[in-house]
Amino acid sequence: MDIFLQQIINGLTLGSVYAIVALGYTMVYGIIQLINFAHGEIVMVGAMVAFTVIGWLAANTPLPPLLIVLIGTAAAIPACTAIGYALELFAYRPLRKAPRLAPLITAIGASIVLQQVAMMIWSRNPLAFPQIIPNMVFPVAGATITLIQIAIIMTSVVLMIALTAIVYRTKLGVAMRATSQNAPIAGLMGVNVNHVIAATFMIGAALAAVAGVMVGTYYGIAHYTMGSLLGLKAFCAAVLGGIGNLAGAMLGGMLLGVVEALAAGYMGDLTNNVFGSNYQDVFAFMVLIAVLVFRPSGLLGERIGERA
Amino acid sequence: MLEVSGLCVSFGGINAVKGIDFAVRAGEMVALIGANGAGKTTTLKALIGLLRPTEGSIRYDGVDLITVPVHQRITLGIALVPEGRGIFSRLTVEENINMGAYRRPDSAAVRTDRDGVYALFPRLAERRRQTGGTLSGGEQQMLAIARAMMSKPRLLLLDEPSMGLAPLMVRKIFDTIRTIAADGVTILLVEQNAKLALEMCHRGYVMESGAIVTHDNSAALLADPAVRKAYLGDHA
Numbered sequence: 001m002d003i004f005l006q007q008i009i010n011g012l013t014l015g016s017v018y019a020i021v022a023l024g025y026t027m028v029y030g031i032i033q034l035i036n037f038a039h040g041e042i043v044m045v046g047a048m049v050a051f052t053v054i055g056w057l058a059a060n061t062p063l064p065p066l067l068i069v070l071i072g073t074a075a076a077i078p079a080c081t082a083i084g085y086a087l088e089l090f091a092y093r094p095l096r097k098a099p100r101l102a103p104l105i106t107a108i109g110a111s112i113v114l115q116q117v118a119m120m121i122w123s124r125n126p127l128a129f130p131q132i133i134p135n136m137v138f139p140v141a142g143a144t145i146t147l148i149q150i151a152i153i154m155t156s157v158v159l160m161i162a163l164t165a166i167v168y169r170t171k172l173g174v175a176m177r178a179t180s181q182n183a184p185i186a187g188l189m190g191v192n193v194n195h196v197i198a199a200t201f202m203i204g205a206a207l208a209a210v211a212g213v214m215v216g217t218y219y220g221i222a223h224y225t226m227g228s229l230l231g232l233k234a235f236c237a238a239v240l241g242g243i244g245n246l247a248g249a250m251l252g253g254m255l256l257g258v259v260e261a262l263a264a265g266y267m268g269d270l271t272n273n274v275f276g277s278n279y280q281d282v283f284a285f286m287v288l289i290a291v292l293v294f295r296p297s298g299l300l301g302e303r304i305g306e307r308a
Numbered sequence: 309m310l311e312v313s314g315l316c317v318s319f320g321g322i323n324a325v326k327g328i329d330f331a332v333r334a335g336e337m338v339a340l341i342g343a344n345g346a347g348k349t350t351t352l353k354a355l356i357g358l359l360r361p362t363e364g365s366i367r368y369d370g371v372d373l374i375t376v377p378v379h380q381r382i383t384l385g386i387a388l389v390p391e392g393r394g395i396f397s398r399l400t401v402e403e404n405i406n407m408g409a410y411r412r413p414d415s416a417a418v419r420t421d422r423d424g425v426y427a428l429f430p431r432l433a434e435r436r437r438q439t440g441g442t443l444s445g446g447e448q449q450m451l452a453i454a455r456a457m458m459s460k461p462r463l464l465l466l467d468e469p470s471m472g473l474a475p476l477m478v479r480k481i482f483d484t485i486r487t488i489a490a491d492g493v494t495i496l497l498v499e500q501n502a503k504l505a506l507e508m509c510h511r512g513y514v515m516e517s518g519a520i521v522t523h524d525n526s527a528a529l530l531a532d533p534a535v536r537k538a539y540l541g542d543h544a
Binding site (some may be wrong): 182190 | 406
């Protein structure tokens with residue numbers, strides 16, 4: 001088996017999830033310069049809600065697996081958008097004019113609250129994904145790709161295209177970009193800035209819901225703590241690509257996934273098995289540190305000098 | 309059309325505007341002149357809603373403007389060309405122009421108006437796909453005016469449109485303002501360049517440290533020795 005190609009495929013799968021989550025971070029940062037540290041928990045809630053629905057449907061109905069997963073996702077999206085909206089309205093909007101540290105601390109607080117509430121609802125035990133998706137494996141030039149991997153990569157590509165279309169082709173998208181550049185002036189043009197900011201949170205949360213389903217399905221479990229590490233890595237991906245930049249979040253996510261997978265694949269060989277693949281999590285943060293040292297604005301970060 | 313009375317505005321703990329009264333009648337061109345820091349921009353910001361007055365009233369066509377949310381004021385027919393232009397530097401020229409018509413449903417009328425502003429500013433038509441940040445200062449000023457015109461304002465507030473522009477460009481911008489006024493748009497112009505402003509406008513108000521110290525028609529102000537000395541560089 002070709003380890004290199006195999007790890008690229010695995011990396012792209014995980015990278016797709018990072019990219020979709022990173023988009024949520026970067027959109028919110030772009031519009032109100034806030035790192036929404038509760039975003040990872042929204043991914044977790046998406047996975048938990050979807051798994052609850054999927055588990056029930058799989059046990060009690062004869063529906064086809066694809067439909068069950070779609071219904072589960074369809075249930076997770078409104079749940080997550082509602083949380084995204086509520087966070088913006090109750091946690092962040094009252095602090096819109098406060099020093100930047102205040103909403104940041106609130107975000108960390110909101111993340112703890114969401115995690116603990118999830119624990120109360122779903123208990124400390126992980127939810128398992130029912131064995132409904134056939135474990136189909138396709139050979140690709142010496143490596144393999146599973147049905148779930150194909151679905152994850154394709155779904156995230158579709159989502160990225162859809163998001164780009166919303167941001168660059170719709171009136172809401174223009175209003176979002178205008179608000180991110182100069183909110184008071186956008187308000188003068190008739191943009192209800194509060195609505196646009198709320199919409200941004202909700203779109204990010206909807207993406208997080210899908211990401212939650214994707215990552216949960218990939219690993220086969222969902223757990224109330226799953227959002228923390230995933231959220232942090234996606235945040236690293238957003239910084240790697242250049243926070244505030246949509247294409248950057250997509251690129252950063254994919255790149256981070258691939259770097260991690262390659263590290264996991266070769267770590268043992270390179271260090272004579274002193275470090276194993278379980279050190280892969282370290283890589284996201286090593287990449288983050290390297291970016292902050294050598295290119296603080298990220299790969300595709302804001303070019304300076306184009307401000308009027 | 310616009311009646312301001314007893315307007316007080318403060319921000320950052322400073323009372324920048326201290327109880328001013330003024331009025332603009334429909335079809336007029338009125339100048340608000342004064343030195344840097346006199347409170348002119350603050351006054352405009354209060355009119356458009358970027359700052360909330362602490363006291364006083366602003367009535368526009370009989371409506372109490374202070375109670376109207378910022379994003380709805382543009383639908384009443386008031387538009388601001390802000391100080392420093394305030395264009396969206398990473399949106400294209402055309403997107404900037406469309407932002408002016410944000411509150412209007414995208415219709416044939418909007419497209420006609422867009423063609424209209426492109427006719428007024430052919431330079432912008434050439435650069436419609438460029439981002440706003442790549443334009444020169446004068447072009448950005450044109451863009452800010454074009455954007456404001458897309459809301460079909462009846463009252464246009466202009467804040468220092470001559471700032472930082474070459475004399476030739478200033479003349480061009482002021483010619484455009486005259487054209488806009490000739491189409492029936494009421495103008496309230498804030499300018500440091502008092503001579504330029506008074507030569508164009510019918511009337512003028514002179515502001516000094518947050519208060520209106522004098523007002524008259526432009527010809528009288530231009531002849532007023534005190535105004536000449538303070539604002540027109542007349543040392544005779």
